[in-house]
Structures are given as structure tokens and as C-alpha cells.
Amino acid sequence: MSAQPQAQEMIAQGRRIGEVLLSVEEVSLSFGGVNALTDVSFEVREHEIRAIIGPNGAGKSSMLNVINGVYHPQKGTIRFLGQPRHDVDTHEAAAQGIARTFQNLALFKGMNVLDNIMTGRNLRMKAGLLAQAIRFGRAEREELEHRAVVERIIDFLEIQAYRKTPVGRLPYGLQKRVDLGRALAMEPRLLLLDEPMAGMNVEEKQDMCRFVLDVNDQFGTTIVLIEHDMGVVMDISDRVIVLDYGKKIGDGTPDEVRGTQAVIDAYLGVSH
Amino acid sequence: MATDIGTLDTFPKLLLHHAAVRGERPAIREKDLGIWQTWTWKQFADEVQILACALAEQGLGRGDHMALIGDNRPRIYAAMCAAQCLGAVPVPMYQDAAAAEMAFPIQNADIAHALAEDQEQVDKLLEILPQCPRLAHITYDDPRGLRHYAQPQLASYDRLREIGVEAQRREPGFIEREIAKGTGDDPAAMFFTSGTTATPKGVVLTHHALIDRARAAAEMEGLSDSDVVLAYLPPAWIGQNIFSYAQPFATGYCICCPESAETVMTDMREIGPSYYFAPPRVLEALLTQVSIRMEDAGRVKRAMYLYFMDVAQRVGGAILDRKKVGVGDRLRYALGDVLVYGPLRNVLGMSRVRVAYTAGEAIGPDLFKFYRSLGINLKQLYGSTETSVFVCVQPNGQVKPDTVGPAVPGVELKFTPQRELLIRSPGLFKEYYKNPQATAEAKDREGWFHTGDAGYFDGDGHLKIIDRVKDVGKLNDGTLFAPKYLENKLKFFPYVKEAVTFGDGRDRVCAFINIDMEAVGNWAEKRSLAYTGYIDLASRDDVGELVGQCVERVNADLAQDPELAGSQIHRFLVLHKELDADDGELTRTRKVRRGFIGERYAPLVKALYAGEASVHVEAQVKYEDGRSGSISADLKIRDAKTFAPAAAKRAA
Numbered sequence: 001m002s003a004q005p006q007a008q009e010m011i012a013q014g015r016r017i018g019e020v021l022l023s024v025e026e027v028s029l030s031f032g033g034v035n036a037l038t039d040v041s042f043e044v045r046e047h048e049i050r051a052i053i054g055p056n057g058a059g060k061s062s063m064l065n066v067i068n069g070v071y072h073p074q075k076g077t078i079r080f081l082g083q084p085r086h087d088v089d090t091h092e093a094a095a096q097g098i099a100r101t102f103q104n105l106a107l108f109k110g111m112n113v114l115d116n117i118m119t120g121r122n123l124r125m126k127a128g129l130l131a132q133a134i135r136f137g138r139a140e141r142e143e144l145e146h147r148a149v150v151e152r153i154i155d156f157l158e159i160q161a162y163r164k165t166p167v168g169r170l171p172y173g174l175q176k177r178v179d180l181g182r183a184l185a186m187e188p189r190l191l192l193l194d195e196p197m198a199g200m201n202v203e204e205k206q207d208m209c210r211f212v213l214d215v216n217d218q219f220g221t222t223i224v225l226i227e228h229d230m231g232v233v234m235d236i237s238d239r240v241i242v243l244d245y246g247k248k249i250g251d252g253t254p255d256e257v258r259g260t261q262a263v264i265d266a267y268l269g270v271s272h
Numbered sequence: 273m274a275t276d277i278g279t280l281d282t283f284p285k286l287l288l289h290h291a292a293v294r295g296e297r298p299a300i301r302e303k304d305l306g307i308w309q310t311w312t313w314k315q316f317a318d319e320v321q322i323l324a325c326a327l328a329e330q331g332l333g334r335g336d337h338m339a340l341i342g343d344n345r346p347r348i349y350a351a352m353c354a355a356q357c358l359g360a361v362p363v364p365m366y367q368d369a370a371a372a373e374m375a376f377p378i379q380n381a382d383i384a385h386a387l388a389e390d391q392e393q394v395d396k397l398l399e400i401l402p403q404c405p406r407l408a409h410i411t412y413d414d415p416r417g418l419r420h421y422a423q424p425q426l427a428s429y430d431r432l433r434e435i436g437v438e439a440q441r442r443e444p445g446f447i448e449r450e451i452a453k454g455t456g457d458d459p460a461a462m463f464f465t466s467g468t469t470a471t472p473k474g475v476v477l478t479h480h481a482l483i484d485r486a487r488a489a490a491e492m493e494g495l496s497d498s499d500v501v502l503a504y505l506p507p508a509w510i511g512q513n514i515f516s517y518a519q520p521f522a523t524g525y526c527i528c529c530p531e532s533a534e535t536v537m538t539d540m541r542e543i544g545p546s547y548y549f550a551p552p553r554v555l556e557a558l559l560t561q562v563s564i565r566m567e568d569a570g571r572v573k574r575a576m577y578l579y580f581m582d583v584a585q586r587v588g589g590a591i592l593d594r595k596k597v598g599v600g601d602r603l604r605y606a607l608g609d610v611l612v613y614g615p616l617r618n619v620l621g622m623s624r625v626r627v628a629y630t631a632g633e634a635i636g637p638d639l640f641k642f643y644r645s646l647g648i649n650l651k652q653l654y655g656s657t658e659t660s661v662f663v664c665v666q667p668n669g670q671v672k673p674d675t676v677g678p679a680v681p682g683v684e685l686k687f688t689p690q691r692e693l694l695i696r697s698p699g700l701f702k703e704y705y706k707n708p709q710a711t712a713e714a715k716d717r718e719g720w721f722h723t724g725d726a727g728y729f730d731g732d733g734h735l736k737i738i739d740r741v742k743d744v745g746k747l748n749d750g751t752l753f754a755p756k757y758l759e760n761k762l763k764f765f766p767y768v769k770e771a772v773t774f775g776d777g778r779d780r781v782c783a784f785i786n787i788d789m790e791a792v793g794n795w796a797e798k799r800s801l802a803y804t805g806y807i808d809l810a811s812r813d814d815v816g817e818l819v820g821q822c823v824e825r826v827n828a829d830l831a832q833d834p835e836l837a838g839s840q841i842h843r844f845l846v847l848h849k850e851l852d853a854d855d856g857e858l859t860r861t862r863k864v865r866r867g868f869i870g871e872r873y874a875p876l877v878k879a880l881y882a883g884e885a886s887v888h889v890e891a892q893v894k895y896e897d898g899r900s901g902s903i904s905a906d907l908k909i910r911d912a913k914t915f916a917p918a919a920a921k922r923a924a
Contacts, residue, residue: 148305151305151307154306155305156416160306160532160535161531161534161535163306210417214417217417217419218416218419
């Protein structure tokens with residue numbers, strides 16, 4: 001019954017695969033003599049769920065790190081919204097609307113769930129440090145707005161019962177959810193998920209799958225995810241990229257990828 | 273004003289009354305996005321009228337039924353009243369019921385309209401749609417995940433509201449006329465009984481029955497519009513309906529809907545209800561939590577807690593009942609109130625509770641005494657769906673742990689020679705829907721309702737219930753066997769979650785025990801016992817011994833009672849899995865289905881009586897996602913010490 005101005009903003013037009021949001025062109029990355037990525041090219045379209053799979057050491061996490069500016073490739077171009085980026089650092093990538101979750105979680109264990117998710121709003125806070133400290137004028141109004149966004153995320157992820165619980169005391173599956181919440185608080189256009197289901201039991205995985213699909217569906221967020229659970233990947237992603245030894249060996253819909261001989265040999269195993 | 277409101281005979285009329293008399297007072301609160309949102313009586317009445325217009329537009333009319341499936345949400349209650357405005361009958365359903373379980377009520381009552389809380393409930397309704405072709409309008413409250421559903425039956429709550437606003441603009445005054453047509457003898461709601469034995473039965477209750485009982489109890493307890501209730505039990509359960517719908521409508525008090533099932537404790541602390549209902553299992557869970565947390569507390573705090581709880585055990589109940597207590601004890605209790613009881617009541621969210629009820633099953637005397645000794649006015653009541661709850665209530669100052677009190681004004685009670693309790697009351701149900709045979713069996717021509725409960729009056733005229741008439745059996749030597757009585761005695765131990773006893777037509781009594789994962793797990797941790805999960809923990813020898821001690825104490829207790837001394841438990845086993853409603857082993861209200869369990873685990877029962885030392889078991893389980901699997905384990909069977917009957921001992 002009450003007006004919710006920001007809610008409308010968060011609900012995007014839904015699942016219509018759109019224009020190219022991110023394109024990776026001939027990217028190569030090496031550490032000394034080790035080639036982590038070699039001439040990898042692919043594109044991510046708006047609103048799609050794109051999975052990156054591959055055996056251990058195939059360069060999946062490196063790829064995510066290139067996209068959000070942790071690593072800078074020696075060769076190749078990355079275009080975000082058509083604009084080529086050169087040596088973007090993580091801060092700028094975040095400001096452009098790229099958020100990520102981490103394989104090993106990056107939360108403040110001693111802080112509660114609410115505050116952890118609030119850190120995701122950091123980039124959007126405009127009031128100065130002093131104004132925030134004394135909650136003066138605009139700072140207070142701003143905090144209320146941010147809190148409202150955070151509350152919607154808490155509601156969305158169904159973690160109302162843990163609002164005031166220190167994150168360190170939550171079970172692992174819930175911590176993963178909070179990590180996702182922190183990334184969502186940035187209201188990203190592109191969300192990078194690094195093994196969101198690693199270490200989870202079946203039920204937690206199902207929950208997480210639903211949240212990933214719902215994020216994509218309700219907010220229209222484009223998602224790139226790395227995942228080892230083939231069932232999950234084939235179920236929820238629109239298109240899959242397969243990496244092996246830093247090279248792209250497959251790209252297409254889950255069914256196409258499943259049928260490619262190189263992929264079967266390298267990753268899914270030789271069928272009998 | 274009291275005389276004025278007393279003439280109103282339907283819920284919609286009461287709603288209009290409250291909207292006029294206390295329009296700005298809160299009717300329903302709901303915690304949403306971390307903030308308590310309030311609907312005043314005026315807003316509530318407006319919402320109901322809009323909804324009623326919309327439902328009328330969709331073809332809901334006098335005598336039709338409407339399904340309501342969801343947790344406690346203001347919109348569910350608004351829809352309930354909206355249906356009643358039109359003379360239709362709301363049928364609340366358990367939100368955790370499986371899809372197949374929902375099909376029967378929907379077919380039985382020819383339901384065409386439903387309000388579902390969220391995607392989960394909508395999915396279930398869509399699943400049974402082929403069996404329920406009449407179901408034409410499904411409205412959902414929470415649109416999450418439903419945007420791509422294209423079924424023509426579906427509409428969002430907001431869409432329904434739009435229809436209602438439009439219809440109301442076109443034809444103002446329509447709803448007032450519809451409300452005026454209603455009378456107290458119209459059916460107000462239909463509740464499907466959980467069906468321990470056969471198919472569920474739809475219990476039809478009239479406006480008059482519900483309102484009469486709601487008023488009788490409200491007058492007895494002096495409830496007013498300043499009271500506050502937390503609505504946290506399933507709305508499909510008659511008790512919840514009485515406390516969160518009938519009584520607020522009768523008195524104008526406010527109900528509060530928690531944010532989610534997991535936040536109930538926090539929400540209760542924030543709201544501080546003044547009127548509270550909890551089935552014994554909820555009270556037990558709270559006490560278990562308190563005990564576990566106290567065991568983890570520092571030494572000083574623990575000593576203080578133990579000392580003052582001891583004081584409370586001795587005199588707390590007497591002080592609450594305004595009986596004579598010495599000055600020293602009074603001072604000690606007052607100090608304890610500042611240091612322990614007050615803070616504890618606050619943590620439990622019961623600081624402001626004036627009247628608290630428990631019912632549904634027997635409550636352990638220790639558990640009951642614990643709350644009363646803290647100064648919480650917890651009382652027992654007796655009633656059922658068929659009687660609009662209030663049959664017996666313990667009046668203030670006359671509270672005993674083993675009875676349910678005398679009859680509430682308006683109720684007549686008597687017993688058959690088989691000790692079956694018969695009830696005649698204005699709150700009795702009208703009929704079982706489309707089941708005249710069952711109606712005739714339950715309600716005789718003189719209007720007596722046959723409860724099926726066995727019991728008697730104690731010396732003060734308080735009702736005491738021991739078991740179901742049909743469950744009371746006999747051992748081969750003729751000893752009385754009251755299974756539920758024994759099971760309850762076992763369940764009063766924190767380590768025992770469920771118990772199932774066997775003995776009717778046998779030589780002696782044997783039992784299945786379900787351990788309480790939380791309590792036993794904590795116990796194991798304290799002893800550095802490593803375990804991997806439920807099955808592992810349940811099969812531990814130490815746990816078996818722990819349970820054995822509980823069984824022995826029950827036996828010692830039973831030995832004191834000459835009637836029941838012969839039904840001591842001789843052998844028992846600890847079950848490898850928790851009994852679960854999804855597997856059909858418990859009813860939705862968590863009562864054990866003894867017969868079903870006996871058949872399902874027939875080899876275990878056989879092993880118990882054959883004197884074997886262990887038994888191998890393989891069981892089918894249904895997971896929450898609907899798949900089934902199987903688990904296997906070796907269960908040890910243990911003998912329990914039994915005691916000579918007290919009378920015999922004295923003779924020897």
C-alpha cells in the first residue's frame with residue numbers, strides 16, 4: 001500500500017536477451033612464463049546468464065579477474081557497453097556497474113548481515129564522511145534510502161531472521177547468500193559469480209540456483225558465473241564458454257557445448 | 273457500546289462497526305522490509321470492501337467457497353472477510369500441505385476462487401488444476417517468480433484490487449447491501465480437520481458459533497481493544513482463526529503478523545503481545561532454548577539462575593494465584609523478578625502477557641509450572657474445531673497442571689458410560705460439509721457433540737482428559753492402556769521428541785522413541801561425543817542409555833498409580849529417523865499416527881515383542897523436494913527397568 005520509489009528502479013524489464021553488454025576480444029594474460037589466458041574472445045549479452053566452465057587451472061577465475069579489473073591483460077581489448085577499456089582498476093569497474101562475489105567469501109565476519117550488505121552501497125553514498133558521521137541533513141536522508149534498498153535485498157534473499165547476526169556466526173550457505181546480497185546492493189548491470197555453489201549441499205544449491213535465476217529475472221541483471229556443478233550450469237545458463245589451458249575450446253548453448261567433441265574430451269570425459 | 277456491538281451477528285458487520293467506532297486504531301500490523309506496517313480498522317475495512325467487490329465481479333457469491341492458502345498476512349485475513357461480506361465461505365488451508373492433499377478440499381467444496389500467498393502455493397494449485405477443473409480464479413499475493421506464468425486462471429493481488437476499485441466506483445453501496453443480507457446462521461468458515469484416520473472432513477462453523485465463543489472467552493478474560501496478539505500459527509487451524517480473527521473482531525484488538533516463520537522470536541520481543549497462545553510444543557521449544565543458553569552462560573549467571581528458579585518453583589505459582597506466601601519468600605521472589613524472571617520474560621517476548629493459553633495436547637507439569645513460576649499467566653483450555661475452541665478454560669487463580677478447567681459459560685458437558693465426553697454449546701459446528709452421515713455420528717439428535725475424548729471431572733469440577741476413547745485399550749491381563757498418556761509422559765523429557773507406544777491386545781507395553789536432535793546433540797557435545805548426523809546420534813549406545821533413564825523414570829512414576837502400574841514400558845528402541853508429517857507418520861498438527869506407524873514399521877514392532885536384541889531397518893523417506901529415497905540402519909532394542917506397583921510394595 002505504501003509507495004516504493006526505488007523498488008521500480010530495481011525491477012528491470014526482465015528476461016529479454018539484449019545487446020552485447022561486454023565483449024572480450026583476443027585477450028591474453030600471462031604471469032611470467034605461464035600463459036593463463038590465450039587469445040580468448042567471447043561476448044556477454046544484456047540479461048543473459050553466461051557460464052564459464054573448465055578443468056582446474058583452465059583460467060576461469062583469471063577471466064573474471066580480467067573482467068573486473070584485478071588483472072590487466074597483456075593483449076586484447078575488453079569493451080563494456082561498446083566502449084573499449086584500458087587498464088581499468090577494480091574501483092572503476094565497480095563504478096561502471098560490475099559487481100562480483102568471491103569463491104572464498106569477502107565479508108566482514110564481525111559485522112552483522114545488515115552492515116555487510118550496506119557496504120555494497122558504499123559507492124553510491126554521496127554525502128561526505130563528516131556529514132555521515134553526525135547524520136546531518138542529506139546524510140540521514142541518504143542513509144534511509146540505502147537502508148530501504150538493503151531491506152529489499154534482505155527480503156529478496158529471505159535472510160530477515162539474520163539481519164542483526166554477525167556474519168561469522170552464520171552457516172556457510174547463508175554467508176554465500178550474504179555475499180550475493182552485498183554484490184546486489186551495488187545494483188550492478190553485470191554480476192560476476194565465482195563458484196556461488198561451491199561447498200554447498202543439495203538443498204543450499206537449489207536455493208542458490210533459485211536466487212540466481214530470480215536476480216536475473218526480476219532485476220534483469222546480466223550474470224557471468226563460474227561453476228563446477230555441471231547440473232547447475234546446464235540448468236540455469238543461457239550460454240556456456242569452455243576454457244582449457246587458457247584457451248577457449250567451446251562456446252554455445254548448454255546443449256551445443258555438451259555435443260562438442262573437444263569439450264567432451266577435455267572436460268566432461270570421453271563417453272562410452 | 274457493548275450492547276450495541278452485541279447485536280451484530282456477522283463478521284463483516286463487526287468490521288464496519290470497528291471501522292466506525294475505532295477507525296484510527298490498529299487492526300493488523302505486518303513487519304515488512306524490517307518495519308512494522310499498520311493497517312487501521314478503517315483501512316482494513318476499506319481493503320475488505322474493495323476485495324469483496326472484486327470477488328463479486330469474479331463471480332463469487334452466496335454459499336460459494338473460497339480457498340485461502342498462506343501464512344498470516346493481512347491480505348489473507350482481508351480476503352477472508354471479503355468472502356464473508358458476499359455470503360461466501362472462506363476455507364483456509366495449511367500452507368505446508370502437499371499439492372495432493374489440497375485437491376480433496378477444493379473438489380469437495382467445489383472451490384472456484386483461491387488466494388495463494390506466493391509462487392510455492394500457486395505451483396501446488398496449478399499442479400492439481402487438472403483434477404479441479406472448477407478452480408478458475410487464483411490470486412497471488414507475492415508476485416515473486418510468477419511474472420512469466422501465463423495461465424489464464426492467475427491474477428495478481430494488485431490486479432484483483434484494480435478490478436475491485438473499478439467495480440466499487442461503478443456500483444457504490446453494493447457491498448453494504450450484501451453485508452446487510454448476512455445473518456448469524458450463515459456459515460462463516462470451513463476448516464478441514466487433519467484427518468487422523470480417514471479423508472478430511474470440512475467442519476462448517478456459523479458466524480453465530482464463532483462470535484458467541486469468541487465473546488464468551490473475551491468477557492471471561494476481560495479482553496479489550498488495547499490487547500495485542502502475535503499471529504504466528506497456521507491460519508488454517510481453528511485456534512489461530514479464533515485468536516487472530518474471531519476475537520479481534522469481537523473486541524477490536526490488534527493482531528501482528530511476523531516477518532517470516534524464522535523471525536517469530538524477534539518479532540514477538542518487538543511487539544510484546546498481551547494475549548498469547550502457544551501449543552505445548554512451542555513452549556517446550558522455547559524452554560529448551562533457554563536451558564541450552566543457560567548451560568552456556570557464565571558460572572555466576574548460572575548459579576543465579578538456578579537459585580532464583582528454585583525460589584520461583586517453590587512460590588512463583590502461588591504468588592501468581594494470589595495465595596498466601598511468607599514475607600521472606602516474597603522478598604526473594606521480588607529480587608528474582610528484577611534479576612532473572614523479568615529479563616527472562618523479556619527475552620521470551622512475554623513481558624506484557626496478561627493471559628496465555630496452551631492447548632492441543634497435554635502439557636508436561638514441569639513445563640507448565642516453569643512458565644507460571646516466572647509470573648506468566650499460562651492457562652490450559654479445551655476445545656476443538658467442532659466446538660469453536662472454547663469449551664473449558666482454567667479461570668484465573670484456579671489453575672492446575674493436569675486439568676483443563678471448568679466449562680466456559682454457555683457450555684454443557686456430560687459423559688457416556690464409556691467415559692466419552694459429550695458437549696452441547698452455542699459454539700458447536702453446523703455440519704460436516706456434504707457428509708450428513710458423519711454429522712449424524714458426531715452430533716446426536718439432542719445436539720450433543722460426541723468428542724471421542726475419554727476423561728472425567730475431578731473433585732473441583734474441572735475436566736480431566738486422559739486419551740481418545742478409541743485409543744484407550746487393554747493389555748492381555750486387562751490392565752488399562754492409555755497410549756497417549758504414556759507417550760506424553762515420555763515426551764515431557766527434553767531429550768524425547770516423539771514417542772509411540774504399543775500394548776493394546778499384547779502382554780506388555782513397548783515403545784519407539786524419537787530423540788530431540790537439538791537437546792541430545794547438545795548433551796552429546798557436552799560429553800565430547802562425536803557424531804555425524806541424526807542417524808548416527810540416534811544409534812549411539814550412550815544415547816540409548818540416556819533414553820533408557822527417561823523410560824525408567826516414567827516407569828517409576830507409573831508404578832505410583834495403581835490403575836496404570838501394569839502399563840510400564842518394558843522394551844524400547846530409538847528410531848533412526850524423525851517421524852515426519854511428509855511421510856504420513858504425523859498429522860499436520862504433529863500428532864503421531866500410531867496405527868500407520870505400527871504397520872509401516874511392523875518388523876520393528878515384531879522384534880520388540882520377539883525379544884530380539886537388534887533389528888535391521890530400511891525405510892523409505894520423502895525429501896522436501898518430493899523425491900524419495902531410502903535409509904538403512906541397525907537399531908538396538910533395549911530393556912527398561914520396571915518397578916513393582918506402589919501398593920504391592922507397601923504390602924511386601
